Amino acid sequence: MKKTFKIAGILLLIAILYIVFTNYPKLELISGFSAKNVASGHFIDNRSLDLIEKSDNDIKLIRLANNTIDKSGNFATSSVFGLQKRKAVYREGLGSLLIDEDFDVTKPYLIPKRIQPKIDLPYPFGTNEPKDSAFSEVNYSKLNKAVANAFDKNKAVERRTRSVVILYKDHIIAEKYEDGFDKNSRILGWSMTKSITATYFGILQYQNKINLNNPAPISEWANDERSKITLNNLIQMNSGLEWEEKYDKICDATKMLFKSKDMGQVQLEKPLIGKPNSSWNYSSGTSNLLSKILRKQFKTQQEYLDFWYSSLIDKIGMYSMIVETDMTGTYVGSSYAWATTRDWAKFGLLYLHNGNWNGEQLFDASWSKYVSTPTATSDGKYGGHLWLNSGGKYPDAPRDLYYASGFQGQKVIIIPSKDLIIVRMGLTDDESFDFNEFLKEVLESFGK
Incomplete structure (x- = not known):
């Protein structure tokens, strides 16, 4: 023995x-x-x-x-x-x-100044609980079944959905959470953060502070072929810069997220291997480079930190959201925004209303069209830091559907033709969670 x-x-x-x-x-x-x-x-x-x-x-x-x-x-x-x-x-x-071994944890640091007033209106435009609502065209029995089907039953570990919130005509019509999670649970959006990051360029454009057609303001590129890369190319992931994004191996993306002090610098230093506007390539490095570019738009670090909240996050009442930084103090615009499912839904609603939040315009209405228009060479699947259904990825959903998407199936789905926002947060993506079937079942809940 x-x-x-x-x-x-x-x-x-x-x-x-x-x-x-x-x-x-x-x-x-x-x-x-x-x-x-x-x-x-x-x-x-x-x-x-x-x-x-x-x-x-x-x-x-x-x-x-x-x-x-x-x-x-x-x-x-x-x-x-x-x-x-x-x-x-x-x-x-x-x-x-x-952090790494060289990071000084005793060094003072700045934090964003947040203004979060209570607004005496029901969710989503105020801080009160949502009003009860009922729409005659919604078959709630079908809808609740569709939502329930998104969650595991009998202790199975397959779909791994944590939360679903569905908004129709600015009202919550369905909401469900996995055991251990509720309306106050903050959930990491992973790459949905990219869509947040890009939105600031729409806001600055509306304020006449940037021009997307201008070359990216990066001095290191001024004297080489990268000088032709525009902000538009970066927002559309179509810069032609070298980048590898494969999470099952050591690659540019994993080294950036888990080893780099300055995440935006990683993409900045990459060579051009394609042609701008002709070489679509999904890149978390590009999103962090955009965050680094945003930082340069402000005179001080404090202004940069505050802008993310004052111009968007707190402006639309996403009070639960926290965006994390890298070791240089730059927001990790590719990956690290946390918020409740209800607050993620507010972000989708802002786009559904073309930048108008309860009467206040945050970005021009044309911005929504811009980000939801297919990027050249993306085969109709990508716009401006948002994913699209124009190529039919989800065949049983409308082609005008577009969405923010993150690792393990985080999604804020916007369907303008149906006046719908569908948010699903979880731990599985299309390989294990059938989003097309989920969308089909939800859409079938609406009568003619």
Whole structure:
């Protein structure tokens, strides 16, 4: 018996050594992802370590991480078999930050100044609870069934939906949450943050402060072929710059998010390998470069930090939203915005109303058309930092549908022809969650 245990122990050790050897270059990224997720999930949304490990971090290889939370010190640490230890610190007002060994945690830092008045109107335009509503054209029995079908039943772990909120004619007509989540739960939007980032260019354009057709204001590009890249090219992900975005490997995107101090700088330094307006390529680096460009539009760091909230987030009452920064203090415009599902729905509603929020115009109505128009060489699937259905990705949904989309199936879906906003937050994307079927069932709830 002892010999059997000894052999089993040796085999286990060999297996562990094999995993470590074959994945060692990834260990820093694994522990970085895990530490950041743990710190943000716990300190922003008050999730337990157990819940985070069983849900947010329930990803191949990420499961290898060993995690701890220091509540008194406001930080989380992660490592893999004790190797490549990483730390993420929480800072009130800025969320969590994955740091390196050189980062000075004692250095003072600025936080955004937020103005969040109570507005005596029902949701979505005020801070009161939504009014009860009933529309004769909505079959609520069908609708509730469609929403229920988006969630797992009998302890299955397949669809992994956390929340669904549906707005019709500015009213919530359906809302459901997974156990452990509710209307106050902040959920990471991942790449839906990109759509937030791009919106600031629409706001600045409406204020006559930028021209999208001008070359991107990057001095490092002034004397080479990149000087022809416009802001429009960047917003449409059509710059021609080199970039690799594959999350199952070490690539530009993963190194940027989990190793870089200055995330916008990573794309800035990439060479041109295509032609602007003829080389569509999805790039988180481009979104962070746009955030870096936004920062240069302001005289001070404080103005930059405040602008994100005063001109958009708090302006439309997304009071729960927190956008996290990189180590240089620049917002991670590609990936790190957290908000409640109801607040994510408000963002979609702003676009449904073409930039008008309860009577106040935040961006020109033409901006909505711009971001929802197919980008050249994207095969009809991408516009201006928003995804499109014009190419028929979801065949049973209207072609005018467009949406913000994030890792693991975070979606704010805008359907102008139906006056609908559909928000789904979860842990699975199209591979495991049939969005076309979900949309079809929701749309079938509306009578003729």
